[in-house]
Amino acid sequence: KAGVTQTPRYLIKTRGQQVTLSCSPISGHRSVSWYQQTPGQGLQFLFEYFSETQRNKGNFPGRFSGRQFSNSRSEMNVSTLELGDSALYLCASSFSDRQYFGPGTRLTVL
Amino acid sequence: GENVEQHPSTLSVQEGDSAVIKCTYSDSASNYFPWYKQELGKRPQLIIDIRSNVGEKKDQRIAVTLNKTAKHFSLHITETQPEDSAVYFCAAGSDAGNMLTFGGGTRLMVKP
Numbered sequence: 001k002a003g004v005t006q007t008p009r010y011l012i013k014t015r016g017q018q019v020t021l022s023c024s025p026i027s028g029h030r031s032v033s034w035y036q037q038t039p040g041q042g043l044q045f046l047f048e049y050f051s052e053t054q055r056n057k058g059n060f061p062g063r064f065s066g067r068q069f070s071n072s073r074s075e076m077n078v079s080t081l082e083l084g085d086s087a088l089y090l091c092a093s094s095f096s097d098r099q100y101f102g103p104g105t106r107l108t109v110l
Numbered sequence: 111g112e113n114v115e116q117h118p119s120t121l122s123v124q125e126g127d128s129a130v131i132k133c134t135y136s137d138s139a140s141n142y143f144p145w146y147k148q149e150l151g152k153r154p155q156l157i158i159d160i161r162s163n164v165g166e167k168k169d170q171r172i173a174v175t176l177n178k179t180a181k182h183f184s185l186h187i188t189e190t191q192p193e194d195s196a197v198y199f200c201a202a203g204s205d206a207g208n209m210l211t212f213g214g215g216t217r218l219m220v221k222p
Contacts, residue, residue: 055208098156
């Protein structure tokens with residue numbers, strides 16, 4: 001099976017802009033979770049979608065949102081970008097409780 | 111919410127030695143404990159996991175132990191090799207869904 005894919009791999013944006021990141025899970029996996037990875041805060045959970053519904057949400061401001069489509073592909077959106085949003089954004093797909101990560105999207109906010 | 115602490119933050123060992131990384135968690139509802147290896151510039155890779163109904167699990171040179179009473183779990187790597195050099199993350203999850211709380215990571219360096 002093909003692994004988890006994420007697009008784009010790299011993004012450069014300026015403060016105040018918005019961005020949309022995409023994640024395609026492993027075929028047959030219905031759960032997609034999103035994480036933010038930074039050197040200072042480590043790996044932090046953003047949210048999880050299962051069968052097009054948000055099932056869990058981490059402690060991030062409302063500027064961070066997501067959705068999941070009927071084919072299990074997921075997108076996350078960050079509005080009004082801040083410098084501190086610069087990070088590697090990872091998605092992970094799951095069939096049960098094991099999570100398999102995609103390569104991530106490296107977002108740089110200038 | 112859950113809090114996972116991981117120690118040490120860096121670990122340097124000689125090739126062939128063993129390496130042990132320890133994690134503690136706070137939420138007694140946590141019942142799933144995976145370990146991930148992340149090489150520089152790569153995605154985190156699941157290397158082993160354990161559920162709370164098991165005390166120990168082994169896969170070749172890697173083993174994980176869990177002490178539910180003390181709320182801690184450990185990763186053991188035997189006969190370390192240079193390719194084991196990476197950052198290792200422990201995590202905790204529960205039946206509430208696929209929401210993992212990660213430890214801060216351990217940078218393991220295996221010197222040839």
